[in-house]
Amino acid sequence: MKKLAVLLPIVCLAVASMAAHADTLKFDNNPSGTSIGPYNLTYTNAGGSSVEQLFCMNDYLEIHTGESWGVNVLNGSAFAGSANHTTGFRYEEEAYLYSQFTGSNAGTVQHALWQIFDPSNWSNKNTASNALVSAAYGFALGNVGNVSGNSILSAATFYIYDGKGTHPECDGAPQNFVGGSPVPEPSSLMLFGSGLLVLAGVVRRKMARS
Numbered sequence: 001m002k003k004l005a006v007l008l009p010i011v012c013l014a015v016a017s018m019a020a021h022a023d024t025l026k027f028d029n030n031p032s033g034t035s036i037g038p039y040n041l042t043y044t045n046a047g048g049s050s051v052e053q054l055f056c057m058n059d060y061l062e063i064h065t066g067e068s069w070g071v072n073v074l075n076g077s078a079f080a081g082s083a084n085h086t087t088g089f090r091y092e093e094e095a096y097l098y099s100q101f102t103g104s105n106a107g108t109v110q111h112a113l114w115q116i117f118d119p120s121n122w123s124n125k126n127t128a129s130n131a132l133v134s135a136a137y138g139f140a141l142g143n144v145g146n147v148s149g150n151s152i153l154s155a156a157t158f159y160i161y162d163g164k165g166t167h168p169e170c171d172g173a174p175q176n177f178v179g180g181s182p183v184p185e186p187s188s189l190m191l192f193g194s195g196l197l198v199l200a201g202v203v204r205r206k207m208a209r210s
Contacts, residue, residue: 022070023186025159025177027063035059036110038101038179043073043159047184054159054179055101057094059114059121063174069166071177073186076156081147082140090116092140095156097132098178108132113178157181 028040028051037055056063076095082088093116101109111129114121116136139152159177166174 022162022164023073024068025071025174026068027065027174029065032106036107037113038106039177041159041177042068043071043182045184045186050183052179052182054177055098055110055113056175056177057113057117058175059118059124061173061175062170063166064170067166067168067170067174069174070162070164071159072162073182074158074160075181076153076158077149080149080153081143081145083144084141089140089144091158092143092153093133093136094158094178095153096136096139098156099152100132100135112136155180157186 023043023045026042026044028042030037030039038053039056041052041054042049043052076091079088079091079095082092094113097109097112097116100112105128108126108128109132111124111126112132114124115129115133118124143150143153156178157180159179159182161174161176163173
């Protein structure tokens with residue numbers, strides 16, 4: 001066990017070094033021709049790239065066509081059980097709101113999503129979006145302390161700005177986004193899987209020598 005314990009930090013360091021290659025998003029366009037999502041963005045990592053349709057979460061930040069930036073990609077389950085009045089709690093609310101998108105209610109969902117992180121902007125408030133926000137709060141409140149997660153959280157993927165600037169440099173931080181799971185899978189999952197495979201190989205060789 002001591003030899004295996006020594007190998008674990010080595011595997012972790014190897015995985016961490018590969019993690020330096022950040023996942024990125026590039027804003028392509030908005031099919032609706034308005035400020036309402038979902039928007040077309042190109043998601044890229046070491047495994048390739050794909051166009052994803054995502055809703056933005058911050059109406060007070062701006063992005064421009066062709067602008068790209070690094071993101072950390074997190075499944076909604078990562079926020080399961082978050083306490084009230086925390087960022088994780090708000091992400092749970094956002095996951096619920098995303099789950100209510102039917103394809104024909106984009107405006108209602110988008111305004112509700114914007115309310116979570118900018119509740120003071122009255123332009124996002126209307127009867128339909130307010131009802132969704134209220135339901136989202138009830139959903140997140142009912143999940144406080146429940147770290148097992150659920151299908152609503154696992155169906156949502158968050159693309160969170162990594163804070164390292166945009167290209168080309170524009171007018172500050174871009175929005176964060178929520179949508180479905182990307183193709184290819186996020187680098188964090190790829191790296192975690194690679195680390196497990198390396199560790200499994202080490203254990204197998206150790207057993208064979210025994």
